Amino acid sequence: MRLAWFSPLAPVRSGIASYSAMVLPALAARHDIALFVGDDVWTARRSEARVGTDGFAAVASPWGPVRSAYDFAPIHQARPFDLVVYQLGNAGCHDHMWAYLTRYPGLIVLHDAQLHQSRAHALIARGRTGDLRAELRFGHPDAPPGVAEWIIAGLGNPGAPIWPFTAVPLAAARAVAVHFPALATELREAHPGLDVHVVRHGSPDLLARGGVNSQLPSPNSQEPQPTASPAGLEVGSWKLGVDRPVTFAAFGLVTQEKRVPQMLRALAAIRGAVPNVRLRLVGDVTPYYDVLADARAHGVDDLVEVTGWVDDDAFDRAILESDVCLCLRWPTNREASGPWLRALAAGKPTVVNDLVHLVDLPTLDPRTWEVQVASTAAADATRAWRREEAIAVAIDILDEDHSLAVAMRRLALDAGLRAGLGAAARRHWAAGHTVEHMAADYERAIEAAAAAPAVVPSGRTGRPLPPHVTSDGTALARRLAAEVGVAVDFL
Numbered sequence: 001m002r003l004a005w006f007s008p009l010a011p012v013r014s015g016i017a018s019y020s021a022m023v024l025p026a027l028a029a030r031h032d033i034a035l036f037v038g039d040d041v042w043t044a045r046r047s048e049a050r051v052g053t054d055g056f057a058a059v060a061s062p063w064g065p066v067r068s069a070y071d072f073a074p075i076h077q078a079r080p081f082d083l084v085v086y087q088l089g090n091a092g093c094h095d096h097m098w099a100y101l102t103r104y105p106g107l108i109v110l111h112d113a114q115l116h117q118s119r120a121h122a123l124i125a126r127g128r129t130g131d132l133r134a135e136l137r138f139g140h141p142d143a144p145p146g147v148a149e150w151i152i153a154g155l156g157n158p159g160a161p162i163w164p165f166t167a168v169p170l171a172a173a174r175a176v177a178v179h180f181p182a183l184a185t186e187l188r189e190a191h192p193g194l195d196v197h198v199v200r201h202g203s204p205d206l207l208a209r210g211g212v213n214s215q216l217p218s219p220n221s222q223e224p225q226p227t228a229s230p231a232g233l234e235v236g237s238w239k240l241g242v243d244r245p246v247t248f249a250a251f252g253l254v255t256q257e258k259r260v261p262q263m264l265r266a267l268a269a270i271r272g273a274v275p276n277v278r279l280r281l282v283g284d285v286t287p288y289y290d291v292l293a294d295a296r297a298h299g300v301d302d303l304v305e306v307t308g309w310v311d312d313d314a315f316d317r318a319i320l321e322s323d324v325c326l327c328l329r330w331p332t333n334r335e336a337s338g339p340w341l342r343a344l345a346a347g348k349p350t351v352v353n354d355l356v357h358l359v360d361l362p363t364l365d366p367r368t369w370e371v372q373v374a375s376t377a378a379a380d381a382t383r384a385w386r387r388e389e390a391i392a393v394a395i396d397i398l399d400e401d402h403s404l405a406v407a408m409r410r411l412a413l414d415a416g417l418r419a420g421l422g423a424a425a426r427r428h429w430a431a432g433h434t435v436e437h438m439a440a441d442y443e444r445a446i447e448a449a450a451a452a453p454a455v456v457p458s459g460r461t462g463r464p465l466p467p468h469v470t471s472d473g474t475a476l477a478r479r480l481a482a483e484v485g486v487a488v489d490f491l
Contacts, residue, residue: 001450002032002079004072004106005064006097007087009037011044013284015252015338016089016111018312022204024063026439031446033064034075038096042068054078069096076104083107083450088169089335090115095122101169102469107449108173109199113183113334114164120151134466139167161331168469170194175449177442179336182360195452197445201336202438203345203429206316246412249280249322251315251339254291254306259328259353259400261294266405268298274412277303282318284309319343323418324411325350328404330397344391344429349421351407354394361428363394364421366407388420391428 007020020035027033045066049057056075058065067075076084084106086097095118101108123132133148140147140163147163170176170191177199178184184196248267254260260281267279285291285306295301310318319325319339325348327340332355343350352358354365354372364387365372371390393411395403411418464470474488481488 001030001082001446003027003034003446004076004081004084004104005033005035005087006069006084006100007035007037008091008093009035009041009066012040012093013309014089014091014093016087016091017093019111019201019338020087021312022202022435023438023442026435027442027446028063030443034058034081035061035064035066036069036072037066038069038093040093041066069100072100072104083174083446085109085446085449086169087111088115090118092118092122094118098122098169098469102172102465103472105172105174105454107175107177107445108169109177110166110169111179111335113178114160114166115169116160116163116165117157119165120157124152124154128468131466131468134468135165135168136163138171138463138466139163139165167191168465171465172469173449174452174454175445177445180334183334195448197441197448199441199445200433200437201338201341202433202435203338203341204435206320206342206346207426245276245278246274246323247278247280247321248324248326248408248412249282249318250326250328251319251343252283254281254283254285255289257329257331259326259330259404260289260291262328262400262404263326264291264295264298264300264304265401266408267300267303269401269405270409270412271300271303273409277408277412279304280318280322281306282310282315283307315339316342316346319346319348322348324348324408327352327392328395329353329355330400340392341429341433344425344433347422347426349411349418350392350425351404351411352392352394353400354396358394361392362390363392364390366393366395366403366410367399369410389424390421391425392421 005020005024008014008017009020010017024033024035045059046057048059050060051057052065054075056067056071058067060066084100084104086101086106087109088094088097088101088111090112098119119135120132123129123135129148129152132152136143136148136151143163147159151159151163170187173194175195175197176187177197178187179199179201181198184198187194187196248263250258250260250263252258263279267277271277279300281291281304285308291306292301292304295304307314307318319342322343325339325343327337327343327350329335329337330353332353334355337352340350340352352363354363362371364370369387371387372394393407395407478488
């Protein structure tokens, strides 16, 4: 099948860029793929471009030619693609896709349950406040009067989960893919007739890199897990000495939303009981949060390392070198956490927030150290999870400071618990979150989307989409030409 793939790619520092690079090799083996990128990528890579036989510039990649999104329309007109795949997320590096996803409907891979922040910012920054009002009316006709003005005034981000701004792409999509069954059910109920597929988020096998970490038990191993001993923790042939600092690590942009302030407070709370402990923050910093000043204020700056941005290989090495991965997020867009999946693949114990889209997974509550699961799925309603099946420690957001400190203290001191959680995490990854699982899910979603008809301009709702998302951009040219009696049917 001939696919057009819209996605951020390197050198953009985006989790979805890394995600595309992970799944594309498996799909490129079966499909003819052309990748279309926004200005942020194209400007950085234009010097590598060469003009192809079709007359359009492209940068070579192992998965297919990388082209500017501006060239998509003429390329598609000359030789139509079987399907357009949009990797759509709540970040500015996806803004360019909105000009295409309603005019060229395809498979929308929705990485975030809401797109409010990025879409509202893009429209307001361009002075398109009328278009913002139109999209809000279309997607949220029951929104109270004045909500659009509230958003335009810059006060609307706390309302993102209430007014997610996803209605336009969902109404136009031939099919939609998400990463969680609960979100798929919610979208089907909210958008009758919408064809929603679950594409499990995957991760490569980080332990296949070799080295000491590759000595961990295989994901299907039934052998007893290692426990602590006076000499240290035996993990295969690798011994973790008791004098080695226990390293907690968090990954991605260093922000309050990643609960870094809570990590620093927890570190301060436990340093007396766990003197040999460190926190490593692997990711870029932001101008609006001074993490080192915050660490100094809590008296833990001597225990904290901030790496800054690292490339994908160094990112994976940092996961392998950590003892516990802190994969926290609040507020949440119900996104799939790539670093968390990679940590599971690496067999690492992890700490997450107890979020609504993770309720079907067995986790440990650090207040009781018992398994908690709140599945409403009929198949899981009577499931009795055993403690050794827990794949992570989950923190109740209403008891976050206390629970995180309790969790970090216990995990720092209990090597056996770390080993057990890590082994269960890797089994969970191997059972359903490898790149092969993800690629198989994509094949099903791609086949379904390619067989589905396009629904623009009326959309699936039966209500016309906002005019600005279906306009072909020639209205002004037609009007000016008509004034001097010139026909422009070629437009």
